[in-house]
Every structure is written in structure tokens, then in C-alpha cells.
Amino acid sequence: MPQEFAHRRAMEDVLITSWSRLDDDHFSLTAQWPHDHTYFTPSHGRHHPLLAGETIRQAGLLLSHAELGVPLGHHFILADLVYTTDPERLTVGTGPTELTIDVRCSNTRMRAGAMTSGHFDMTIHMDGQIIATGNSSVTVTAPAVYRRIRGERLSARHADRPLPAPVEPRLTSSAHPDEVLLAPTDQPGRWLLRLATGHASVVNPANDHIPGMALLDAAQQAARVITSPNSFIPYAFGTEFRRYAEHDIPCVIExxxxxxxxxxxxxVQVTGLQNAEPVFVSTLTALDARE
Structure with missing residues (x-):
């Protein structure tokens, strides 16, 4: 799979490996989850909790470009991303985890042979067993339309300015301070988003807004902090995206x-706010520790 179909800059960040069309709205894909990725680092012997979400995101992008006529350079507006995993089946092995993905498309709208909006339902299998299910809805805009939507914001970019001090990495299960997306405030349950340099796999310098996967990572980090010292590894993750997250406006994570x-x-419910308006709302659920 070409990395441009996944909207990723490095091949090591591309999870989908092949795809085929079964009928008009039904597809079969294969994917690999890495066991030693520098960003999607395993946690407590299990795959990173964002891998299922990133797989759904990449599968939808691939099919949009390769099978549903969306040209490269068009822009995707993600409305939501919802998935549930089987935590008992996410154990990391000594090599990549081989997966198959069943995808069904619905509510697909086409214009001039290209999808303009659609909904993707996915079931992810490993060794014939279901390990995750999920869905997402997207709208696609042509470059000219996107320029009108974004206006002056189109030229905004992530600036390499000094970052505020992070919360302790152990609280977010981060291996290094550069991977921590939260900076403490004087209010409990509230942090400032900090886009750290350790997130090159999800932060593209060419983006005119903060990408959704970075917001999802901030949400799971916030959930870990607020539930500390208990271990919080989300198996269910649902996010609704309300508006673009802008680079130059402080983003409060609650x-x-x-x-x-x-x-x-x-x-745990996590909300990202800019100018006191919700940018995204995530709901994360984890199994309690067994006695």
C-alpha cells in the first residue's frame, strides 16, 4: 500500500498491506500490527490501544482513494471514529501480527465518479477470531472547496516553539517526555495539549490543523492520568469530532x-476545548483490574 494512500510520510507507519473488492460495497483487506514500532509501543504486553483506530482510519482512506475514486490531494473530514477491541486477544508476539479486515461501505454518496461522503463498518480478524470491530464516517472535499472552508487557516502550521513541561511520563505510560501530550494546569482533570516532537508518526508538519489521531492519543493519556494509580488500558474508544483543532489556539483537555x-x-469522558468550544469528545472504557 503506497504511504500516500494512508496519508503517512513513512512506510513503517503504514499498516494495510493489501486489499480486494468482493462486491460493490464489500472489501477484504490485510494488515500488520508491528510489535516494535517506535510510536505504537506495546503496553503491558498488549498492542497499543490506538492501533485499531489507526487501522480503521487507514483502511477507509485506502478504499476511498483506490476503490471509490477520491483523488490524492482531496481532503477528508472525519466525523467520528468508534471501535471496540477484545483485550484478551491483543497480546504482542515476537513479530508483526497478521490481520484480515472485512469492510462494508454504506451511505456512500458519489459525484463525478468520486465519493463525497460515506460510512465504513469494519471487523478485524486475527487467526480467524474477531479481535476488533469499529466504524467511521467521513466527508471528502476538493482542494478548492477546502480552501474556502479553511480560509486564512489554510496556511497555519505546527510551530516548533518551546513546549510547556509535561506531566510525568509514567502517568501516561509514555516511554519518554517527548511522547507526552499533556501539560499540567492548576485545575485537577484539566491539561493543556502539547504537541511533542516524539509524535512524528501522527503529526504531519504540512497539516493546517492538529490531526485527529494526536487528539485521540491525548484523550487516552488523559484517561490514564485521571485513573492513576490504577492501570487504564481502553478496550472501547469512541470519538466525535466537532471542529478543526487549530495550531495557534490553546487546547484544553478535560x-x-x-x-x-x-x-x-x-x-472516562475526555473533551478537547478551544476558546471554550468543544473540538472533540471521546469516551473510553477499560476493564477493571481483576482481584
Whole structure:
């Protein structure tokens, strides 16, 4: 899979390895989850909690470009990204984990042979067993339309300015301070987003806004901090994106515990705000530690 189809700059960040069309709206893909990736680092012997979300994102982009007529250079607006994993089946081995992905497209709108919006439902298998399910909805805009939408923001870029001090890396399960996306504030459950240099796999300098995967990572880090010292490894992750996250406006990350619908689980809701308006809202659920 060409890295431009995944909107990634390095081949090592591309997870999808092949694809085929089964019928008009049904596709089969293969993928690999790395066991030694410098960014998607395993946690507690299990694959990184964002890998399922990144796989769904890349699969949708690939099919949009390769099968649904979307030209490279068009812009994707992600409305939501929702997935649930089987934590007992996410154990990391000594090599890459081989996967197959069943994808069904729905609510697909086409114009001049190219998709303008659609919904993707995915089931991820390993060794014939379901290890994750998820879905996402996207809207696609041509460059001219995107320029009108973004206006002066189109030229905005991530600036390499001094970063505020991070929270302790152990609280976010980060291997290095450069991987921490949260800076402490004087209010509990609130942090400032810090885009650290250690996130080259999800932060593209050419982006005119903060990418969604960086926001998801900030959400799972915030959930880990607010539940510390307990271990919080989300198996269910749902995010709604409300608006673009801008580079030049402070982004406040708020996390709070919310009632969990499933016994023996903990649920955290994380909201990103700019100018007091929600940019994204994530709900993360993890299994409680066994006695």
C-alpha cells in the first residue's frame, strides 16, 4: 500500500498491506500490527490501544482513494471514529501480527465518479477470531472547496516553539517526555495539549490543523492520568469530532469519570476545548483490574 494512500510520510507507519473488492460495497483487506514500532509501543504486553483506530482510519482512506475514486490531494473530514477491541486477544508476539479486515461501505454518496461522503463498518480478524470491530464516517472535499472552508487557516502550521513541561511520563505510560501530550494546569482533570516532537508518526508538519489521531492519543493519556494509580488500558474508544483543532489556539483537555454501563469496567469522558468550544469528545472504557 503506497504511504500516500494512508496519508503517512513513512512506510513503517503504514499498516494495510493489501486489499480486494468482493462486491460493490464489500472489501477484504490485510494488515500488520508491528510489535516494535517506535510510536505504537506495546503496553503491558498488549498492542497499543490506538492501533485499531489507526487501522480503521487507514483502511477507509485506502478504499476511498483506490476503490471509490477520491483523488490524492482531496481532503477528508472525519466525523467520528468508534471501535471496540477484545483485550484478551491483543497480546504482542515476537513479530508483526497478521490481520484480515472485512469492510462494508454504506451511505456512500458519489459525484463525478468520486465519493463525497460515506460510512465504513469494519471487523478485524486475527487467526480467524474477531479481535476488533469499529466504524467511521467521513466527508471528502476538493482542494478548492477546502480552501474556502479553511480560509486564512489554510496556511497555519505546527510551530516548533518551546513546549510547556509535561506531566510525568509514567502517568501516561509514555516511554519518554517527548511522547507526552499533556501539560499540567492548576485545575485537577484539566491539561493543556502539547504537541511533542516524539509524535512524528501522527503529526504531519504540512497539516493546517492538529490531526485527529494526536487528539485521540491525548484523550487516552488523559484517561490514564485521571485513573492513576490504577492501570487504564481502553478496550472501547469512541470519538466525535466537532471542529478543526487549530495550531495557534490553546487546547484544553478535560477528563472526568462517568458511569459505566458494563459491570467491572471504568469509563472516562475526555473533551478537547478551544476558546471554550468543544473540538472533540471521546469516551473510553477499560476493564477493571481483576482481584
Amino acid at each position: 477528563a472526568r469519570l462517568v458511569p459505566s454501563a458494563i459491570p467491572h469496567t471504568t469509563t
